[in-house]
Amino acid sequence: MTGGGSRALSGTPGRSILYTPWDNAAEWLAALRAALPDRPIDLWEGSGGAPPGPAQAADYDLAFVWQAPEALFEACRGLRVVCSLGAGSDHILRHRAKLPAGTAVLRAADPLMADRMADYVLAAVLAFTQNHDLYRRQQAARVWQRHAPRDATATPVGLLGLGRLGRRTAEKLQAAGFPVTAWVRSQRAAAADSAVPLVSGEAALADLLGRVRVLVVLLPETGATRGLIARPLLDRLPHGSLLVNPGRGGLMVEADVLSALDSGRLAAAALDVFETEPLPPDNPLWAHPAVTLTPHSAAISDPVSVTQALAADLARLAGGDRPDGWVDMAAGY
Numbered sequence: 208m209t210g211g212g213s214r215a216l217s218g219t220p221g222r223s224i225l226y227t228p229w230d231n232a233a234e235w236l237a238a239l240r241a242a243l244p245d246r247p248i249d250l251w252e253g254s255g256g257a258p259p260g261p262a263q264a265a266d267y268d269l270a271f272v273w274q275a276p277e278a279l280f281e282a283c284r285g286l287r288v289v290c291s292l293g294a295g296s297d298h299i300l301r302h303r304a305k306l307p308a309g310t311a312v313l314r315a316a317d318p319l320m321a322d323r324m325a326d327y328v329l330a331a332v333l334a335f336t337q338n339h340d341l342y343r344r345q346q347a348a349r350v351w352q353r354h355a356p357r358d359a360t361a362t363p364v365g366l367l368g369l370g371r372l373g374r375r376t377a378e379k380l381q382a383a384g385f386p387v388t389a390w391v392r393s394q395r396a397a398a399a400d401s402a403v404p405l406v407s408g409e410a411a412l413a414d415l416l417g418r419v420r421v422l423v424v425l426l427p428e429t430g431a432t433r434g435l436i437a438r439p440l441l442d443r444l445p446h447g448s449l450l451v452n453p454g455r456g457g458l459m460v461e462a463d464v465l466s467a468l469d470s471g472r473l474a475a476a477a478l479d480v481f482e483t484e485p486l487p488p489d490n491p492l493w494a495h496p497a498v499t500l501t502p503h504s505a506a507i508s509d510p511v512s513v514t515q516a517l518a519a520d521l522a523r524l525a526g527g528d529r530p531d532g533w534v535d536m537a538a539g540y
């Protein structure tokens with residue numbers, strides 16, 4: 208299972224390269240050096256490092272990246288393991304043709320990130336059931352008028368994806384009283400997760416959509432999920448539903464989400480991810496009154512917590528065990 212990755216990481220540690228477009232590259236470097244004290248780690252150009260020469264680039268066997276440029280994968284021909292600084296791996300897999308054969312891809316399997324995501328979703332769902340948007344508008348107009356909340360037990364939630372983040376999210380929603388049903392690719396998790404009813408397949412998804420009031424999207428973006436959140440699917444939701452998408456922008460057709468909002472099919476949408484990020488200033492989602500928009504910040508990666516999770520997974524990989532953040536290249540997540 209671990210293939211070239213486990214061979215590469217046993218024996219003398221090689222050099223590693225770090226690429227992050229975020230403004231805290233120094234924090235990431237310090238966290239990685241603390242978590243992997245035996246490994247020399249350099250910063251790629253653009254993260255504050257100097258451009259490596261071709262010989263130096265070929266020396267890197269391990270990369271830590273978020274949204275790295277293609278040039279990094281073209282130059283680093285000795286890579287055996289590529290680690291995502293986030294939970295998603297799509298930003299690496301889009302360069303898969305450039306990865307040396309047998310390269311292992313790991314993503315951050317960090318419990319703190321799962322908690323952050325669960326809090327983001329719970330906050331969005333509670334804002335909907337507690338009429339926060341309506342009261343904010345009333346406050347601006349100095350209107351004193353009460354509205355009954357939607358009770359949690361009467362607000363069924365459909366959760367697309369029950370992976371590491373989805374599981375924690377389901378737990379927090381259930382603890383708050385929301386009935387949750389999850390849609391997954393296979394039924395293989397069913398036995399291990401009797402606490403959350405699971406469905407899979409297109410017919411079950413169509414049926415689920417008719418029964419929920421809130422749709423939460425926590426899927427990876429793959430060939431099978433891209434563009435899924437589009438008009439045919441949204442039209443199955445009851446009028447006045449809530450869409451929460453912290454999964455990926457490419458999962459939804461933005462024009463369809465806008466038209467579902469305008470028609471009232473969706474009463475509100477909490478969106479954290481977009482087809483183009485940063486979201487262009489002229490995108491109509493910015494100004495839509497029923498949209499709560501955040502800048503891909505639902506589960507921000509914490510440098511210390513993420514690097515500790517990755518270091519633990521690299522040790523598993525070196526020992527021949529399956530890492531928690533193992534990415535199945537065939538499945539695409």
Ligand code: NDP
Pocket residue numbers: 293294295296324367368369370371372373374390391392393394395396425426427428429431432453454455479480503504505506507540
């Ligand atoms: P996992 O890989 O752990 O889980 C993915 C889930 O999606 C699994 O339950 C899987 O089903 C399901 N799935 C995948 N493909 C399909 C399909 N074709 N049909 C139905 N279900 C499918 O992911 P995580 O929970 O860790 O994260 C989910 C996503 O959240 C990430 O991929 C990333 O895009 C996004 N994310 C966003 C962040 C943000 O700040 N906005 C932060 C971190 C992640 P099965 O159980 O059968 O395998």
Ligand code: OXD
Pocket residue numbers: 292293294295296506507508
């Ligand atoms: C992601 C992340 O995968 O921020 O989106 O970790």
